[in-house]
Amino acid sequence: MSQIILASASPRRKELLEQIGLEFEICPAKGEEIITKSIPEEVVMELSKQKAEEIASMVATFGAENQEITTPSDILVIGADTVVAYDGKILGKPKDEEDAKNMLRMLAGNVHSVFTGVTLVLIDKSGRAGEIVFHEKTDVSMHPMSETEIERYVATGEPMDKAGAYAIQGKCAIHIEKIDGDYNNVVGLPITRIYQELKKIGIDIYLW
């Protein structure tokens, strides 16, 4: 019996895995995020790796300690991190409402990029069996927004826990003109890429 572990507390990532009908456990990484890179694609891969490896280490240790009393199973740990990038700046979650408004003023009427980094750690009976690290980029075109629209949107509370201060899958949908790339990557987890990367190495996530 194989097991999938999502190393993230994000309700959006949970919903995306549920959407495609997977069964999985949630075990959010709690370690400090250490950023040594500066370009967005490298930052998100680095952070996704820290999250997935933190949980993978716990699982592997637990498996080893308990190998006499549990049946070791194949385990897949999924770590992910998402940022918004515009004009050389990396935008994470806003600090407060004023910060959220400033981010929206910057993004409205322009095209920005959303980067999600993903690390997949595979663990089998013998321990760490493999690791896949990638990033996915989606370009997002936002309509211009008036100050009234920005204030109204921030007042919904939706921007506060989102990279770039907006939720494409929420009330900000009316301000998104179009995207070029994977939509779920903007939501926070490129599920199509995860499925296809595992398929490439012969893993059918539904039969696994």
Next chain:
Amino acid sequence: MSQIILASASPRRKELLEQIGLEFEICPAKGEEIITKSIPEEVVMELSKQKAEEIASMVATFGAENQEITTPSDILVIGADTVVAYDGKILGKPKDEEDAKNMLRMLAGNVHSVFTGVTLVLIDKSGRAGEIVFHEKTDVSMHPMSETEIERYVATGEPMDKAGAYAIQGKCAIHIEKIDGDYNNVVGLPITRIYQELKKIGIDIYLW
């Protein structure tokens, strides 16, 4: 007090209007769909017009008959129709599972276009006050799918009531490589375009 009426029974369109926080009534059009056009953008606009106008006529008549007993209110009726177009063919909902499989065999590994036509009918105290008709196009790139993947997806039952035999917002997400355009247009209702078209003529749908 203004009122929004969605002239569609589609649960996806209902969810999209709910997502952006609108209050509305649902009153699905029941008339026969009459197609006189042949290119996808014209077909979806024609069908959305028939749906919106069927409901608008009922509402306007009802309003006129009851003007002594009800306070006439401004009303917006939304009609929409979605098709998938590939290689000169227009794909609606599949007739049966075999038809669904054939549609997926056609779309997998290729880029197709999704067209949604929208008609917005505005009704005020004096009757029909205006009409906006438009279409929105989104290009969708699908990963190649094996026969096993096609059969497994059709077995979920998801394709049967969807134009082009797939739901981008459902289990088919793992087979969608990327899109170019509005995601919600593929789901069935381009809510951003509806909001922006009304904004252009001075209607703020949230204060209306």
